[in-house]
Amino acid sequence: MSSHPPRPFVLLNVAVTADGKIASEDHDVTTFGSPSDSHHLYELRATADAILCGARTLEATRATLGNGAEAFRRRRLRKGLREHPLRLVVSGSGSISSSAAIWSQRFSPILVLTTERSRSQWKRLRGLADDIWCLGRSTIDFRKALERLHRKHGVRRLLCEGGGELNEALIREGLVDELHITFCPFLLGGRRAPTLADGPGIPVLADAARFRLRSRRRVGPELFTVYTVVRPGR
Ligand SMILES: NC(=O)c1ccc[n+]([C@@H]2O[C@H](COP(=O)([O-])OP(=O)(O)OC[C@H]3O[C@@H](n4cnc5c(N)ncnc54)[C@H](OP(=O)(O)O)[C@@H]3O)[C@@H](O)[C@H]2O)c1
Structure with a gap:
């Protein structure tokens, strides 16, 4: 049994090329998934109390982390979830741009997870977000963040939508419970994508x-997979 206080169940969703890339080197190609892949993302969002996203992804994709179609909003309500998920922006240095699309949509609270490094940005971030949480000196203590989200906001199920740097931090800390990977029929190669x-x-x-x-499920040219974490000693 875990000695840690309760935290949300964490799902991570990502679309990858055959060689595991999530975008092209210039970050210009930000999505290569099909409409089925987008639908899968919205279906997962409709099961989550909160969505977590890294600063670079929010800037590159102009995502607002909303429900998408009205049917997903209704699905949430039927399940007893809040109408819209809580939105969590990860920016350790507070560098996230003020013109990221997420700030322009106010349908649900936006919380910035950050560190002491961003102190000079706090005034600006307070003007953009509903709240900011400082969770470490130079890197975010994600376990602490998750436990606090569980305690203060009742977050039981959290969906992480990347990007790669955020994904890695959660995986390395052993905080990802389920991986949804869509394999797409492209190959980018190279070291920098x-x-x-x-x-x-x-x-x-x-x-x-x-x-x-x-x-695993094949839909057209894509393979939708779900992996469950195996904890050490199990
Ligand atoms: N194919 C897909 O499914 C998919 C999904 C998502 C994203 N993407 C693509 O991935 C690319 C972005 O990925 P990325 O890896 O460059 O960026 P990212 O993970 O979205 O964001 C990285 C930023 O998040 C903050 N951050 C992440 N981990 C942190 C930690 N442990 N502590 C403190 N801050 C942390 C930092 O912000 P600060 O710099 O402000 O400190 C860091 O610069 C985009 O091109 C996007 O289109 C693809």
Whole structure:
């Protein structure tokens, strides 16, 4: 049994090329998934109390982390969830642009997760977001963030939508419970295009995060997979 206080169940959703890239090197190609892949994303959003997204993804994609079609809003209400998910912006240095699209849509609260490094940005961020939480000196303590989200906002199920740097931080901390990976029929190659999990990574295989394939489904040229985490010793 875990000795940690309760935290939300964390799902991570990502579309990858055959070589595990999540965007082209210039970040210009921000999505290569089909409409079925977008639909899958909205379906997952409709099950989540909160959505977590990194600063670079919010700037590159102009995502607002909303419900999409009205049917998804109704689905949330039928399940007893809040009408819209809580929106969580990750920006350790507070560098997120004031012109990111997320700030222009006020349908649900936006919380910025940040660190001491962003102190000079707090006034600006308070003008953009509903709240900011400082969760570390230079990097965000995501376990603390998740426990606090559970306690203060009743977040039981959280969907992380990337990008690669944020994904890696959560995976390395052992905080991802379920992975949804859509394999798309492209190959970008090269060393610099962002991958599913960037950042420092896990240096040795013995310490690699482990997952078990739970389901796979082919839709047209894409493969939709779901993996469940395997905790050490299980
Ligand atoms: N194919 C897909 O499914 C998919 C999904 C999502 C994104 N993408 C693509 O991925 C690219 C962006 O990915 P990315 O890896 O460059 O960026 P990202 O993970 O979206 O954002 C990185 C930023 O988030 C903050 N951050 C992340 N981890 C942190 C930590 N542990 N502590 C503090 N701050 C942290 C930092 O912000 P500060 O710099 O402000 O400190 C960092 O610069 C875009 O091109 C996007 O289109 C693709």
